[in-house]
Amino acid sequence: MQSKQEINVASLKQYLLGNLPPPEIEAIDLQIISNESSEEKLLWAECELMEDYLDETLSPPEVELFKENFLVSPERRAQLKQISLVRNYARNCAPKYVAEKASEKPPESFYEKLKFFLSLNPRPAIAAFALVIVGLFAAAILYNTADSQTAAEREYAAINRTGLSDLAKFKDVFALNLMSGTFRDLSGGAANKLSPDKLGERVLFRLALPVAAMAADAFKVEFVNDQEVVFTQNKLPFYNNANGQEIRLLLPSAALKKGAYQIKVAKETAPESAFVYNFVVE
């Protein structure tokens, strides 16, 4: 019953369009009937054909054949409609943040700014004085930044960096599963709304990583409310799951007030490319 000849996806697409000579159609028909492993490839070819149609990569005669020979059953029309819907959603709501960030001019380095400053002040004494002032200023900023972590952030950093691999330990903690940038607006998607009466002392966030973020890397996560960073965690690991990777993060419920939140996730090595996740506390 098994045929050894492999059918390729391009031929299958032409078969589905009814665009092959009869002997080739018969050969594929016989393979379909006798070889159950052909199903996976046929399903693939069927979906690719629908995407080709939506991408407008079919030739005009193929479009006619598509409508006449392929789009003949309610099942296929329903599939096409669904693929079109999911594609629209994925493309229009996918995170544009990364692309926007990538197109921005990177800020000049401190060294470049200093060089520019010194070039305007050729006299060495003034330049040296300015260097001392700038150095003191930078040290003050660094000192304040290092000290800006709240007690809660420091307390949760330890567990968020190492202790979330066994989810069974957190089965009693309210968990919110999010993926990046898929909301059309912050009032949509009841599943991403947090109701204070549901929350216990802590909330577990599970953030699915898009493929562009998948890597052996550590991540920085910022919770932003009303354009203000309200909670930050650094050097978070990622966890593998059945379909990819995710970040897990435990947060004290007390850190969340009513309002719309953005979670910005960026690789420690590429902080300029962040992925955004949205949720609302009601």
Add this chain to the structure above:
Amino acid sequence: MKKDFTLTQEDFDALLGWLSANREEAGVLYEKIREGLIRFFRFRGCADPPTLADETINRVALKVDSFDSSKNVKTITYFYGFASNVFLEYSRTTKKREVSWDSEDFSPARKLQAADDSPDTECDCLEDCLMKLPPDESALVVEYYGKDKSEKFELRRKLADAMNLKMPALHTRVFRIRGVLRECVEKCLEKNSL
């Protein structure tokens, strides 16, 4: 399509006997052939593949006695011949009473409609259904369909590599998730229409 064939127990036994002298083996072959015929009608775009497969089997069973075994024709070829006729009859009858459908609904231009701006209930339902999926599954579907034309191949190859899958297996996984989504969206739309 004419459906005036009635299969008796004797006809069915004769069919099994023709498939194999061993009754158990004949049963297994029968199931494989039926599944194959369902696939055939399914990928020919027929609306009710199991019924058409059964119709084909019935016709073969009724003609088993007249097959010339000396010609050494493969079993599957007989079934294919009858299935082709059933398909032609099906095509003729369905084309005659073709339900009209609005081709604009499936126009590629429709894809330009921005989900962000649309108050479309379908989009609301899809969003809610995506949120009900495990995060890795919803992320996979959104990623998979995130790019079009040539960009999508590269993206999908990356996805497959990241998940240590071959492309057909990646597609099958997305297809399965899409099936769950579709069911959920349909239920949601039904609920909203009440």
